[in-house]
Structures are given as C-alpha cells and as structure tokens.
Amino acid sequence: MRILNVVGARPNFMKMAPLVHALNARGIPQLLLHTGQHYDDNMSKVFFEDLRMPKPDIYMGVGSGSHAEQTAKVMVGFEQVCLKEKPDLVVVVGDVNSTLACSIVASKLWIPVAHVEAGLRSFDWKMPEEINRLVTDRLSEILLTPSPDADENLRKEGTPEDRIHRVGNIMIDSLVASLERAKGSSVLDRFGLAPKGFGVLTLHRPSNVDDEKTLLGIMDVIHEISEQLPIVFSCHPRTAQRLKAIPAYERLAKKGDVRVLEPLGYLDFLRLYSQSRIALTDSGGLQEETTFLQIPCVTIRENTERPVTLTEGSNVLAGCDPARIRKAARAALDGPPPGAKRVPDLWDGHTAPRIVDVFETWWRKRSS
Numbered sequence: 001m002r003i004l005n006v007v008g009a010r011p012n013f014m015k016m017a018p019l020v021h022a023l024n025a026r027g028i029p030q031l032l033l034h035t036g037q038h039y040d041d042n043m044s045k046v047f048f049e050d051l052r053m054p055k056p057d058i059y060m061g062v063g064s065g066s067h068a069e070q071t072a073k074v075m076v077g078f079e080q081v082c083l084k085e086k087p088d089l090v091v092v093v094g095d096v097n098s099t100l101a102c103s104i105v106a107s108k109l110w111i112p113v114a115h116v117e118a119g120l121r122s123f124d125w126k127m128p129e130e131i132n133r134l135v136t137d138r139l140s141e142i143l144l145t146p147s148p149d150a151d152e153n154l155r156k157e158g159t160p161e162d163r164i165h166r167v168g169n170i171m172i173d174s175l176v177a178s179l180e181r182a183k184g185s186s187v188l189d190r191f192g193l194a195p196k197g198f199g200v201l202t203l204h205r206p207s208n209v210d211d212e213k214t215l216l217g218i219m220d221v222i223h224e225i226s227e228q229l230p231i232v233f234s235c236h237p238r239t240a241q242r243l244k245a246i247p248a249y250e251r252l253a254k255k256g257d258v259r260v261l262e263p264l265g266y267l268d269f270l271r272l273y274s275q276s277r278i279a280l281t282d283s284g285g286l287q288e289e290t291t292f293l294q295i296p297c298v299t300i301r302e303n304t305e306r307p308v309t310l311t312e313g314s315n316v317l318a319g320c321d322p323a324r325i326r327k328a329a330r331a332a333l334d335g336p337p338p339g340a341k342r343v344p345d346l347w348d349g350h351t352a353p354r355i356v357d358v359f360e361t362w363w364r365k366r367s368s
C-alpha cells in the first residue's frame, strides 16, 4: 500500500502530522504533498518544524487566488502527480480548497480517497468549507469521523455504513503530543502576559472579516472587552489586509488593550491559548482544542460544524452580532468555569494509529 498524503493550509498540518508519524511507525510507504495554498513561513513552514513533520516530498506552490483559480491550479498540478506516482490511496484532511481539489482529481483517476475529519456539517451552504466537505465526503471511500454527529450526518446522506469509521479527533493527537514541549515556548514572556491574565482572539472567516461593517462591529466589542481583560489577537493575513484597509479602525484601536500579532507557530499558539482565560474565535480547530483543555470559548459564528464542542465541551455559540458577543463573553468571564463537562469520546491522542488500522484492514480486503 503506497499512500499519498495531502496538505495545503494551516489547519491541515496539525491533522496530518500524527498520521505521518503513525504510518512511519508501521513502515507503510508514503509521500507528503503540499499544495502551497498557504505559503508564508508563519502559515506553513513553522508547522513542519513544530510538529516534527518531514519536509514535503512534493511542493506545488499554487498560492492564493479566487476559489475557482486556486481549486483549478491544485487540480491541474495534482493530476500530474497522481499520474506519475500512481498511489494506492490519497489521504485528504479537513475542508479547505486543497482538500476538495485533490479528492476530485483522485476520484476521476479511480484512486480511492480517505477523508480525515469526515461528516462535519454546518448546514450553511454559504460557507465555502461546507461545499468542500460535502463533495469530499461524497467522493471518499474511507470516511474517518471525529464524533457521532458526523456519523449520523453521513448516514442521513445515504453513505454506506461500511465506509464510516469513527476514529476520534486527530487534532487532539497533535495537541497531546505537543503540550509538554509547548511549555518551553517563551510566548508569554515575549508579550508580557501572565497565565490566565488575558484572552485570545482569532478571526478569519470571510463572513466575519470581508465586510467592513461586520468586521468593525466585531472589533468594536472586542476592544470593549479588552478594557476588562487584555486580548491577544493572532491576526490571520486575510484579516490583517482587511483591517489595514479600514481607516476607522485606527481610532477604534486606541480603546482598551488588544495586542495584534502576526500568526504564531503551533507551539507558541498552543502555549498561548492553553494559558488564556478565554478564547474568542471563528476558527474550527480552536473550538475543539479549547474543549479538550476546558478553556471557555466564545465562537463568533452563527453555526458550527462541531456541535459536540457545545454539548460536551466548553464552547458557546455567540453569533456575529456585537451585543450577543458582549453578552456571551461577559457570561464566560463572570460565570463559573466550564468545569465538569467532558472531553468527547476518542479525543484521546490515539486517533492516528486507529486510522492506520482502518487503512490496513481496507488494504487487506482490497488485495484479497
């Protein structure tokens, strides 16, 4: 069995690294391909170092573009790679454009696709990731899910039962493997932060940051919250560009204590949010990571494809309206800590070896 693993954007790296390590441990031949959807050192290279992942065997360098441009560029390049390498299985993770593009290409070449983090649904078709998830899951032969809601979504869509494998949450493998090492990060000292004396903010969803009025409304309430608790803002390049283009933000930025930082590496960021009092975010991954560490999380979105973080974890859905964000943040800061809620089943740091078990069983059946 020869496997071709695909990564492209920041949230892919922490989902792929544990699998690369687990495949290596079993001696299964693999290639790692990076599409180059994210390319800045602090959105890409640093994660290979922090997660101790080998350099990609193939780097496509597609870069940024519209959805059609980016998806098409990945497809054209990936087709050539598949024809040359002839893998037995293509593995994609998450829900970014690279995930979608590579699953379409592999399927049309009759190369089976395995999707890690299958079955998540926000039911919001205006979200580009929802289209990516739906198409990738429909095309994948092996669907590796993190939670029972994901299994149920796939069943309702008519997915054959033998394709669905609940293996748990692979991001948590990276978190568990890195927590000790992250203690060596100097991030708190570098920014003069005391444990539990600050909140963390990330924002990058187009629905929150691409419209000036929406972004200003969110930032206004964030600055207000920062009068009570300093907020450290890991600012995604998409958001940095938008904020720079809004003259009114300069005045707003003087209110409270919001520290705007460049994106951080995996270990620095893990150290940062693990020591924070609250996370305010529209990130998919951070909702899960804060649930695992039982850190209060206020999600600045109208929906989530990760409902277990609400029912079992420390996450609350605030929406994008400033008044609701203010209320949710106040409740999280003034109320009791999220406390006794539990970590979802199989979010235990051992998802990657379970995925390799599934691959080995699938391969035995296929070659018998």
Ligand code: UD1
Pocket: 009, 010, 011, 037, 038, 039, 040, 043, 064, 065, 095, 096, 097, 098, 128, 129, 204, 236, 237, 238, 241
């Ligand atoms: C992408 C994913 C999103 C994921 C997010 C994680 C899609 C459709 N979107 O969104 O699901 O949650 O990554 O971070 O796949 N840019 C840089 N440097 C980089 C990368 C991007 O400056 O290394 C800038 C470019 O101006 C680019 C913009 O950020 O146009 C957006 O990048 P893009 O990959 O298109 O989408 P993201 O918003 O990053």
Ligand code: UDP
Pocket: 010, 011, 014, 202, 234, 235, 262, 263, 264, 265, 266, 267, 269, 270, 282, 283, 284, 285, 286, 289
């Ligand atoms: N992350 C990071 N540095 C940062 C911001 C986020 O390492 O400055 C990590 C975060 O801990 C999580 C992943 O990036 O593991 C989430 O990626 P992102 O929010 O970009 O995408 P999403 O999860 O929304 O698809």
